[in-house]
Amino acid sequence: MKTEQLVTSLVADRARATAPLGRSVGSAVVAGALVSLVIFAIELGPRVDLAAAFATWRFDLKLALVLAALMAASGACVAMARPVATVRWRWGVLPVLLVAAAALGTELAVLPAREWEKNLVGSNALFCLTTIPLLALAPLAVLLLALRRAAPASPALAGAAAGGLAAAAAAAIYAFHCFDDSPLFVLTWYPLAAIPVIVAGTVVGHRLLRW
Amino acid sequence: MLSDPEDLSALMRAARKGDDEAYRRLLLCVAAWLRAVASRGLVAAGRPNADCEDIVQETLLAMHLKRDTWDEMQPLQPWLRAIARHKLVDHLRRRGFTDHVDIDDHTDTLAAPAAAEEGSALDARQMLGSLPERQRRIVEGISIEGQSARDVGVRMGMSEGAVRVTLHRALRALSDAYRKGRT
Numbered sequence: 001m002k003t004e005q006l007v008t009s010l011v012a013d014r015a016r017a018t019a020p021l022g023r024s025v026g027s028a029v030v031a032g033a034l035v036s037l038v039i040f041a042i043e044l045g046p047r048v049d050l051a052a053a054f055a056t057w058r059f060d061l062k063l064a065l066v067l068a069a070l071m072a073a074s075g076a077c078v079a080m081a082r083p084v085a086t087v088r089w090r091w092g093v094l095p096v097l098l099v100a101a102a103a104l105g106t107e108l109a110v111l112p113a114r115e116w117e118k119n120l121v122g123s124n125a126l127f128c129l130t131t132i133p134l135l136a137l138a139p140l141a142v143l144l145l146a147l148r149r150a151a152p153a154s155p156a157l158a159g160a161a162a163g164g165l166a167a168a169a170a171a172a173i174y175a176f177h178c179f180d181d182s183p184l185f186v187l188t189w190y191p192l193a194a195i196p197v198i199v200a201g202t203v204v205g206h207r208l209l210r211w
Numbered sequence: 212m213l214s215d216p217e218d219l220s221a222l223m224r225a226a227r228k229g230d231d232e233a234y235r236r237l238l239l240c241v242a243a244w245l246r247a248v249a250s251r252g253l254v255a256a257g258r259p260n261a262d263c264e265d266i267v268q269e270t271l272l273a274m275h276l277k278r279d280t281w282d283e284m285q286p287l288q289p290w291l292r293a294i295a296r297h298k299l300v301d302h303l304r305r306r307g308f309t310d311h312v313d314i315d316d317h318t319d320t321l322a323a324p325a326a327a328e329e330g331s332a333l334d335a336r337q338m339l340g341s342l343p344e345r346q347r348r349i350v351e352g353i354s355i356e357g358q359s360a361r362d363v364g365v366r367m368g369m370s371e372g373a374v375r376v377t378l379h380r381a382l383r384a385l386s387d388a389y390r391k392g393r394t
Contacts, residue, residue, distance in 0.1 A: 005354035083293035
């Protein structure tokens with residue numbers, strides 16, 4: 001087949017661009033998170049004092065933090081799915097750092113030093129370390145499948161970004177169950193819980209996202 | 212060639228809106244550029260030029276199937292170069308060539324018009340042969356016999372929509388075959 005003949009077939013293939021990359025990544029996260037939400041509703045459920053928690057600055061900052069992380073990870077994931085590496089997504093990390101710094105600064109200012117360790121260790125760190133990766137499984141799987149349509153400059157990095165995004169989505173769900181609202185706890189254990197998800201995304205992405 | 216940033220990006224934008232003629236012009240223009248890039252890449256790697264048209268076709272397929280990953284806010288050329296580099300490196304790596312390949316060394320030195328396509332690539336014909344019967348007949352009907360999707364549908368007793376769906380599958384299968392199928 002001559003190249004010109006192949007071009008005829010490519011032109012005839014009017015499979016319309018299904019969706020811009022950003023939208024397919026977005027819908028993949030939502031679809032995966034819905035599965036996790038069902039698991040959450042059946043197995044965990046929201047904390048009993050949820051309404052009261054909304055009135056505390058610690059809980060609100062925790063939510064702000066996971067949402068900022070979700071936005072940042074979405075931007076990184078879309079950027080990593082393209083063949084040309086861009087750096088615009090890095091701006092999305094800035095809000096995360098700002099909220100983290102503000103939360104940590106406030107906590108250290110208002111909390112007596114002898115309380116720091118207790119708040120850092122929290123009440124269920126191990127549970128957090130296992131539940132966030134479990135809740136991230138479905139979003140990670142859907143994301144990686146969606147990214148097969150993409151053309152990442154580095155399949156491993158795209159997988160890592162997908163892992164980060166899946167972990168952020170899982171953290172956003174888990175935050176409604178977790179009683180530990182101290183920024184000391186959140187900034188320690190949530191990122192630690194994301195590590196296995198990012199590693200899994202990297203390993204699977206390296207193989208699955210080649211093109 | 213590949214020198215006017217407005218032009219190619221505009222062609223792709225028009226193609227996205229359904230302008231087939233713009234898409235054809237873009238693909239032919241890119242194919243000519245790819246031919247020069249692949250040819251120089253093969254020379255630099257000490258490989259025979261016989262593979263050239265295969266690389267061109269594999270890269271065109273990738274560009275077509277992955278066109279959603281182009282960000283309209285960015286110029287098209289860097290995106291094209293990235294895909295071309297990826298496919299050239301991949302092609303050479305499959306043949307055991309692991310040195311650094313930088314197509315940017317070659318892209319701006321295209322003074323002479325690119326060499327014309329040298330016959331039909333043998334492997335490309337084998338690739339077509341590897342497709343399932345129905346997919347192969349549709350690609351042959353459209354590509355080689357130059358029929359419209361509708362005509363192919365009438366001949367094969369399929370709706371035009373079904374022809375297009377099968378054509379899309381065939382192109383994906385061709386792309387996969389290029390990527391995995393060979394030593």
